[in-house]
Amino acid sequence: MTTSTVQGSPVKALIVEDTPVHALILSTILRKFHCEITVAENGNEAVQLFLEGKKFDIIFCDKEMPVMSGPEAIEKIRALGESHVKIVGVSAGYDLEQSFMSAGADIFLPKPMKFDVVGPIIQEVMNKKNNSMV
Amino acid sequence: MAATMKLSTLGYAASMLSTGLFDEEFQKLLLLQNNSDPNFVTETITMFCEDGEQTIGELTKQLGKQCVNFDEVANFVHKLEGGSASVGAKRVKNTCIQFLEFCKEKNRDGCLKTLDTLRVAFYEVSGKFKDMLQLEQQQAEATK
Numbered sequence: 001m002t003t004s005t006v007q008g009s010p011v012k013a014l015i016v017e018d019t020p021v022h023a024l025i026l027s028t029i030l031r032k033f034h035c036e037i038t039v040a041e042n043g044n045e046a047v048q049l050f051l052e053g054k055k056f057d058i059i060f061c062d063k064e065m066p067v068m069s070g071p072e073a074i075e076k077i078r079a080l081g082e083s084h085v086k087i088v089g090v091s092a093g094y095d096l097e098q099s100f101m102s103a104g105a106d107i108f109l110p111k112p113m114k115f116d117v118v119g120p121i122i123q124e125v126m127n128k129k130n131n132s133m134v
Numbered sequence: 135m136a137a138t139m140k141l142s143t144l145g146y147a148a149s150m151l152s153t154g155l156f157d158e159e160f161q162k163l164l165l166l167q168n169n170s171d172p173n174f175v176t177e178t179i180t181m182f183c184e185d186g187e188q189t190i191g192e193l194t195k196q197l198g199k200q201c202v203n204f205d206e207v208a209n210f211v212h213k214l215e216g217g218s219a220s221v222g223a224k225r226v227k228n229t230c231i232q233f234l235e236f237c238k239e240k241n242r243d244g245c246l247k248t249l250d251t252l253r254v255a256f257y258e259v260s261g262k263f264k265d266m267l268q269l270e271q272q273q274a275e276a277t278k
Binding site: 025066 | 162166171178185220221
């Protein structure tokens with residue numbers, strides 16, 4: 001899948017990541033798929049965005065962060081009734097998948113993230129978004 | 135920096151791989167740069183070097199305390215591990231993994247020894263990065 005096959009209104013992506021290098025790399029990858037990007041530096045900031053009424057189509061969420069961890073933030077976001085948003089848990093350790101999935105994540109991706117894995121996920125989210133607008 | 139990396143810089147980058155300091159993630163990073171993100175490599179590498187230097191400073195401070203908070207130390211190491219994995223700084227990443235083991239064991243001497251190794255690896259990597267960026271800048275100036 002190439003970036004040129006992604007069509008429709010832009011996917012609103014939230015990156016929840018306290019490591020600036022990761023946030024920058026993931027932002028760059030997502031921009032190639034024409035996503036609108038917001039970055040939160042920890043789980044608490046991410047939850048606050050939802051409490052403020054912000055909406056996202058997809059969240060890429062790190063695990064270990066100050067103030068509030070990824071899984072904790074995911075639990076809270078799901079508890080707010082945000083069942084539609086695709087949540088991708090992202091972490092360097094493969095044994096962390098379970099903590100993300102138990103919290104309500106849809107997918108787990110290990111770091112460093114592979115460019116060719118992100119595209120199909122974004123396309124799926126975009127298809128779902130465009131279908132729901134019909 | 136040019137929209138795509140100059141061939142000479144890519145050649146230098148390829149030689150960096152043979153040093154054992156870097157892995158294929160570094161090459162993937164270079165390929166992410168294009169017209170819509172013309173400064174991506176400079177920004178990422180600069181950010182990694184600045185954050186890494188700050189982290190090493192924090193680790194030195196934390197391990198110098200009478201009562202070491204190994205969880206706090208591990209948090210800093212984990213952050214550097216993640217950043218180094220993303221930019222392909224293999225030796226830094228692997229040293230961080232060893233460091234985390236010593237943190238788990240609450241082994242202060244092990245942590246201190248590994249911090250020295252980490253410092254050397256990090257400054258070797260950041261030196262290579264800076265040389266690469268300088269080469270790219272020189273090439274850009276020469277073609278103006």
